[in-house]
Amino acid sequence: MAHISLVHIRRVIFDYGGWSLDCTTFLMPLVSRLSSLGFVYADGGKSESLKTEDGNGKPQQVLSEEQQERMVIKKPSFLEIISYTSFPAANMCGPFFEFKDYINFIEQKDRYTTIPASFKHTLLKLLQGFFFIGLCIILPNIVGIDEIAEKQFSDQSYLIQFLKFTLVCFSIRTTYYAAWALTDGSIGISGLSYNGKNADGTPKFDRIICAHPLTVETCTTPRDGISSWNTQTVEWLRHYVYNRLVTKKFDKTSATMMTNLTSAFWHGFYPVYYEFFFFLAILSEIGKDVYKLKDHFSFIPSPVSTVLCHLLILFSLNYAAAGMIVLDLDKAWNLYKRYYFFWHFVLIFGFIAFRFVLTPMFKKKSKKTKKE
Numbered sequence: 188m189a190h191i192s193l194v195h196i197r198r199v200i201f202d203y204g205g206w207s208l209d210c211t212t213f214l215m216p217l218v219s220r221l222s223s224l225g226f227v228y229a230d231g232g233k234s235e236s237l238k239t240e241d242g243n244g245k246p247q248q249v250l251s252e253e254q255q256e257r258m259v260i261k262k263p264s265f266l267e268i269i270s271y272t273s274f275p276a277a278n279m280c281g282p283f284f285e286f287k288d289y290i291n292f293i294e295q296k297d298r299y300t301t302i303p304a305s306f307k308h309t310l311l312k313l314l315q316g317f318f319f320i321g322l323c324i325i326l327p328n329i330v331g332i333d334e335i336a337e338k339q340f341s342d343q344s345y346l347i348q349f350l351k352f353t354l355v356c357f358s359i360r361t362t363y364y365a366a367w368a369l370t371d372g373s374i375g376i377s378g379l380s381y382n383g384k385n386a387d388g389t390p391k392f393d394r395i396i397c398a399h400p401l402t403v404e405t406c407t408t409p410r411d412g413i414s415s416w417n418t419q420t421v422e423w424l425r426h427y428v429y430n431r432l433v434t435k436k437f438d439k440t441s442a443t444m445m446t447n448l449t450s451a452f453w454h455g456f457y458p459v460y461y462e463f464f465f466f467l468a469i470l471s472e473i474g475k476d477v478y479k480l481k482d483h484f485s486f487i488p489s490p491v492s493t494v495l496c497h498l499l500i501l502f503s504l505n506y507a508a509a510g511m512i513v514l515d516l517d518k519a520w521n522l523y524k525r526y527y528f529f530w531h532f533v534l535i536f537g538f539i540a541f542r543f544v545l546t547p548m549f550k551k552k553s554k555k556t557k558k559e
Contacts, residue, residue, distance in 0.1 A: 188453070191218055195455035204514045215453060216281035219423040220272050223257075224286045226427050230258035251434075253426065257287050267293075276377040277395075280366050282419035284379065284395045292379050302378040308392040312372030319365035319400075326358035335509070336518040341525045349502075356505040359512055360403070363417075367397030395419060407496040409474035412504060413467065424450055443468050459510030459519045466507040469534050470500075476541035480549055506530045 191214045198209060233249050250258065263271070263286070271289050292299045330351045334340055340348060374380045375392040382394035399415040406412035414421050428449050432442040447464040454460045477484075484492065507530075510519035523531065 188218055188222070191215065192452070192456075199456055211455070212280055213278070216277075216283055217272055218453065219281075219283040219420065219427075220286070221268075223283070223423060223427050224259070224263070224268070224271070226431075227254075227257045227259045227286060228262065230254050231260035233258075251430070253430070257285055257426070259286060259290075263290075274377075274379070276373040276379065277370060279370055279373075282367075282370065282395065282397045282417070283423040284374075284419060288394065289379065298381060298383050299378065302381045303390040305375045305378065305381070305390070305392050308390075309372045309376040312368050312375060315400075316365050316368035316372065319361045319368060322358065322361040323365055326354065326361065330354055330358075332359070332512055336513045336515075336522050338521075338525070352509070353501070353505060356508060356512065357404075359508075360400075364398060364400045367417075371395075371397050404501075405497065406500055407493055408478065409470045409500055409503075412500055413471060420450075440472055443471060457511075457514055458516050459514060462519075463507050463511050466531065466534055467504075469538050470503050470507070473534065473537050473541055474500075476538075476546055480541070480545060483549055503530065503534065507534075 191211060194209075194211055194214060198205075198211060202209070230250055267290065270293070271286055274289065277284065291297045332355060335352055335355055340351075343351075371380070374395050380392045380395040382391040384390055396418055398418055402415035403412055406415065424446050429442050429446040432445055433439060437445070444465075447468040448461070451460045451464040454464075487495070509522055510516075513519050513522060
């Protein structure tokens with residue numbers, strides 16, 4: 188992490204605001220794989236005492252079930268580590284995957300004993316990749332990134348601004364979808380993403396999937412949208428940052444904030460990264476509170492609530508990501524300033540309202556109703 192941080196700093200100094208590919212593209216998944224390997228090997232050292240006794244002489248679980256599944260007891264050889272971190276099918280732009288899955292794949296153990304043909308899965312991913320590459324080429328010609336940062340952009344009607352802004356954000360996402368679809372195909376044809384069979388006997392190749400574009404573009408909860416984007420990195424952050432913090436008695440909100448801070452630090456040192464991941468955490472927490480109180484919003488008809496949730500989440504994600512799109516802090520500041528930082532305040536006050544006003548109030552009403 189220290190090494191990649193130095194490279195990120197160098198990039199900010201010599202290519203500020205640039206979108207050129209450099210070694211950070213390969214170092215970021217390298218950090219996730221090596222850090223996870225460190226954790227699972229450390230967990231393997233606890234395997235001798237998976238159940239110990241606490242101060243009262245009662246048995247306690249040292250590792251969770253997920254940690255037991257992933258733990259590595261035998262120290263990996265240098266060749267195993269290098270082949271894991273440099274696996275050709277997943278070396279273009281990641282993604283992260285577990286060492287336990289990789290070593291079982293190499294040694295043909297567990298689900299990898301017999302791997303069926305993945306032609307259909309691979310062809311589908313190849314076609315998806317070509318489709319998104321086409322969008323990458325076409326959409327920027329309609330509206331470009333720089334246009335939304337220009338002052339003249341705000342002179343247009345709010346509807347036109349919203350449509351163009353949404354289109355720009357989507358066009359940026361298509362560049363990632365294209366790379367991830369091709370990566371999914373390469374991992375699928377290698378067999379590493381094989382995940383057993385469906386109920387009808389057809390093989391599944393979804394053990395390692397970079398993203399679920401359709402879910403991201405149609406999500407109705409922040410959790411669905413976030414977890415379906417760069418899914419393997421989300422898995423890494425969940426298993427090796429969030430879950431480790433929660434088990435150390437951090438409350439879930441603090442763990443979410445610290446996990447997002449880790450993600451921002453991993454991405455680099457543009458100030459807009461930290462703004463984005465902070466508000467992403469805020470949006471995620473609002474989503475949790477709304478879900479807990481969903482019964483109190485049942486008066487809204489289902490089709491209306493679904494469309495409303497989707498539009499609010501899509502706009503929130505696009506708005507928060509606008510800074511990351513323009514990268515430059517001055518451009519991002521001027522962009523948000525033209526709209527008086529309106530949605531920043533909406534998200535902050537929304538979080539305060541749901542967490543400290545509505546949730547306690549509805550809980551109090553529920554308790555009172557139960558007593559009656």
